[in-house]
Amino acid sequence: MDERLLTAFLTVAETQNVSVAAGQLNITQPALSRQLQKLQRHLKVDLLQSHHSGVALTAAGEEFLPVAQQVVNEIRKAEAFARMLATGRFSEITFAAPGTTLIDIVIPFVATLDSSELHSHVIETPLAASLEQAVNTADLVIMPSAPPKEFASIALVELPVWAYVAPGHPWAERDEIALEELVEDRVVVTTTDFMSRRVLDGAVDVAGLTVPQIVETKSGRVAQALVAAGNGVAVVTEDAYFGLKPAKIVSNGKILSVWLHAGWRADHYAYDDVQALAARLARFAQARYPGLTPGPIDPSAGLPR
Numbered sequence: 389m390d391e392r393l394l395t396a397f398l399t400v401a402e403t404q405n406v407s408v409a410a411g412q413l414n415i416t417q418p419a420l421s422r423q424l425q426k427l428q429r430h431l432k433v434d435l436l437q438s439h440h441s442g443v444a445l446t447a448a449g450e451e452f453l454p455v456a457q458q459v460v461n462e463i464r465k466a467e468a469f470a471r472m473l474a475t476g477r478f479s480e481i482t483f484a485a486p487g488t489t490l491i492d493i494v495i496p497f498v499a500t501l502d503s504s505e506l507h508s509h510v511i512e513t514p515l516a517a518s519l520e521q522a523v524n525t526a527d528l529v530i531m532p533s534a535p536p537k538e539f540a541s542i543a544l545v546e547l548p549v550w551a552y553v554a555p556g557h558p559w560a561e562r563d564e565i566a567l568e569e570l571v572e573d574r575v576v577v578t579t580t581d582f583m584s585r586r587v588l589d590g591a592v593d594v595a596g597l598t599v600p601q602i603v604e605t606k607s608g609r610v611a612q613a614l615v616a617a618g619n620g621v622a623v624v625t626e627d628a629y630f631g632l633k634p635a636k637i638v639s640n641g642k643i644l645s646v647w648l649h650a651g652w653r654a655d656h657y658a659y660d661d662v663q664a665l666a667a668r669l670a671r672f673a674q675a676r677y678p679g680l681t682p683g684p685i686d687p688s689a690g691l692p693r
Contacts, residue, residue: 390427391459393427394427394459395460396420397424397452398456400420401449401453403442404441404443404444406421406424437449465657479505480509481506481507481527481662481665482511483509483511483530484522484526484529486531486582488584489648491626497669497672498510513526523652527656528666530649530650531649532648534649535651539654540659540662540663542650542663542667542670545673545674545676546647547646547647547677548636548637548644548645549644549646550628550634550635551621551622551635552621552623553615553621553622554619559633559635561633564635564636564637565636567638568597573620574602575601575603576614576615577603577604577611577623578606578607578611579605582625584608588637588644603620608624611624612624625646
């Protein structure tokens, strides 16, 4: 298996366009086409088929896709392990997180790291992706849910699901909003691709309520922009923008919130280094949001392996 050929296939499968994939790989389109042909000749099976708007996977290509991704991931992990053996230190890490967590926590944390000591990569992983899928492509995965027991993990911080309103809104000076009050206003929310929406929907269902006026967007930032430009309340977990005022949402005496956890493979070749970095990330998250509840463990203490 040639990593270069497998990467070519994976890029085309993702973009569904040979020209776009060639640009991403920084090679010419004819060169990419030759790589794809070589891979298919080697495997003796057609993986791709042309159609009017680009290319698509054949049935065999769909079956082969996760295998190709796994092989490429394992090759890259082996290369990283070899670099660690050669240099005597852990020098490269990949973080993965959903978009909001990536922007508000992971990227600011990466900015504090010494790039001469540790080279960092960040990738976005869909909320719907399983942790098992994510750790196959990343060393440290930050997710708004507790990882399964077979993975090593640490709780980072508890983030409220915020109700953001414009400065002129009647709730602008309030610290908390009851869920029963919230649903009486125009509620601007993200899709269920975001944990804030899932938490809100669950709380509304449990309370036996409905949301008569609801506007759905595909971005927490867009939700805030809509509220800043007019009336209503944005329900998101991300940091505030556009001068909006935050309030916590209370239902049945509890604040709606999301726990962030960091997870990694229990058999990671640089387990101790990743664990130490996860603890450092926990301290960073708790310092970034000092008024919020910290994780249930002390990240500065030694973590059991």
